[in-house]
Amino acid sequence: MLLTMANQMSCAIENAMTQSEISLMEQDHNRRVKQLSTLLELNKALLTTVHFERIVHMTLTAITMGDGLGFNRAMLFLVDEKNHALAGTMAVGPNNAEEAGEIWSALSQRKRDTSKLIAQIESSTENHSVLNFIVKGIQIAMEHEQCILSRTVLEGRPFNIRFPHDKEEWLQTRCERGCHLGSEVGCYVSEHLSRDPKIYAFATVPLWGKGKVIGVILVDNLYNRNPITEEDIGYLTMFSSQAGLAIENAMLYRNLEEVHQQLKEAQTFLVHQEKMAALGELSTSIAHEIRNPLVSIGGFARRLDRTLPADAPEKRYTRTIVKEVERVEKILSDILTYTHEEAMVLKELDLREVMEESLSMISEKLRSGGIEIAKEFSEKVPGVKGDYYQIKQAFFNLINNACESMDRKGKLSVRIHPLSKNGSSFVRVEVEDTGAGIDPEALHHIFNPFYTTKDNRLGLGLPIIHKIVTTHQGQIEVNNHPGRGATFILTLPAREEKQK
Structure with missing residues (x-):
């Protein structure tokens, strides 16, 4: 009986053990099915767009999503082949533990299926987090072979850097040079990405494109401190393989768009040059045919005006003829100025002096019109190498346009300041008026020749300014405030100081 029992x-017991094993196998199977299902949904989402920023944001958000891969934070570093470096591209994750807790609490209260969460990823691409700002400022030279990020690219394999528990393990995980990620105090990356560099655990996986590594995805669980397992690494590697192809395709598409835009700009420039050449020949011929009789008309009209008594009724007719002749002469002069390439006489200019002379040319008009002038010039402004007469004409046209827009009343503000941008020095000139501003519909056409919204105007004032500024390797911008005025901003490269 005992033997039977x-x-x-x-x-x-054997059945219970078998049942337990079957249950574990079933749980493992269900987990794998869920993972594969999630990967399928995520990969399908990546195929819905070729926009680079959107794909990168979707990829990193999927990695940190609770129903996705579930890491606390995810960062992407892409290979910059030109500079042979890794450049921080984007990061997704909470800025601090409090924010992480709020996110997890909100997610626990609203359960959604994967497809709805994917849709939510697609609809939110704004990323103004502190982490994203920090990661975008990181650049690591690929020569640093001991850096974990560099090694991930060079060796094409993932790394899982766990918490160091003793000195021996610490020495095994530290980097000798490079970014020292996850190692000693003083490391730029680990000190900015972690709360305590000495206990910072993370994992990296290579981002594969077509036959080569194009970047690195770095993940961590900084806030919940969950260990990153080899299964997590495998799951992330499967996803990153598909994400890498999508990101590479988006990069190629972005490059094609940039090249296409450059070709369009080159084509537009060539068409513009051809038009200008044809217009130049035509304007020269017309100006020659018109100017000869115009000189005679103007000369005889001025002579007749001088011979007539001041109280003669015919006096107003001769003055009208002289005034109209001068207007036509100015039109011809503007056309020739815009259509012909004049040789520039370059010398070092102080734009403050040029502006003062331009203001003096129109000072009488300003005073009679009741226009207030406010000047703001920096004490130290670097010189600009340019043609004095062209720069003076550009300033005069800007001031004159500003006065006309204010209809004989208002405030004209002129500012000149030095500017440093991308390691180069510039001089910034601003001419602001308090007029009616520019019609938003006309804003995109104001630099086009012969476009005007004013009566008795040829529409060459701003195009001539634009031509002069671009000829001097500068830029012109406009800040438009309809109903309140407009500000034209000229940025000209400063003359480089010779080192003593």
Whole structure:
């Protein structure tokens, strides 16, 4: 009887163990099915767009999503082949533990299926987090072979850097040079990405494109401190393989768009040059045919005006003829100025002096019109190498346009300051008026030749300014405030100081 009972107990225990194993296998199977299903949904989402920023944001958000891969934070570093470096591209994750807690609490209260969460990823691409700002400022030279990020690219394999528990393990995980990620105090990356560089654990996986590594995805669980397992690494590697192809395709598409835009700009420039050449020949011929009789008309009209008594009724007719002749002469002069390439006489200019002379040319008009002038010039402004007469004409046209827009009343503000941008020095000139501003519909056409919204205007004032500024390797911008005025901003490169 005891033997029978023992056999029955043995069978029961064996069945229980088998059932337990089957249950574990079933749980593992269900987990794998869920993972594969999630990967399928994520990969399908990546195929919905070729926009680079959107794909990168979707990829990193999927990695940190609770129903996705579930890491606390995810960062992407892409290979910059030109500079042979790794450049921080984007990061997704909470800025601090409090923010992480709020996010997890909100997610626990609203359960959604994967497809709805994917849709939420697609609809939110704004990323103004502190982490994203920090990562975008990181650049690591690929020569640093001991850096974990560099090694991930060079060796094409993932790394899982766990918490160091003793000195021996610490020495095994530290980097000798490079970014020292996850190693000693003083490391730029680990000190900015972690709360305590000495206990910072993270994992990296290579981002594969077509036959080569194009970047690195770095993940961590900084806030919940969950260990990153080899299964997590495998899951992340599977996803990153598909994400890498999508990101590479988006990069190629972005490059094609940039090249296409450059070709369009080159084509537009060539068409513009051809038009200008044809217009130049035509304007020269017309100006020659018109100017000869115009000189005679103007000369005789001025002579007749001088011979007539001041109280003669015919005096107003001669003055009208002289005034109209001068207007036509100015039109011809503007056309020739815009259509012909004049040789520039370059010398070092102080734009403050040029502006003062331009203001003096129109000072009488300003005073009679009741226009207030406010000047703001920096004490130290670097010189600009340019053609004095062209720069003076550009300033005069800007001031004159500002006065006309204010209809004989308002405030004209002129500012000149030095500017440093991308390691180069510039001089910034601003001419601001308090007029009616520019019609938003006309804003995109104001630099086009012969476009005007004013009566008795040829529409060459701003195009001539634009031509002069671009000829001097500068830029012109406009800040438009309809109903309140407009500000034209000229940025000209400063003359480089010779080192003593």
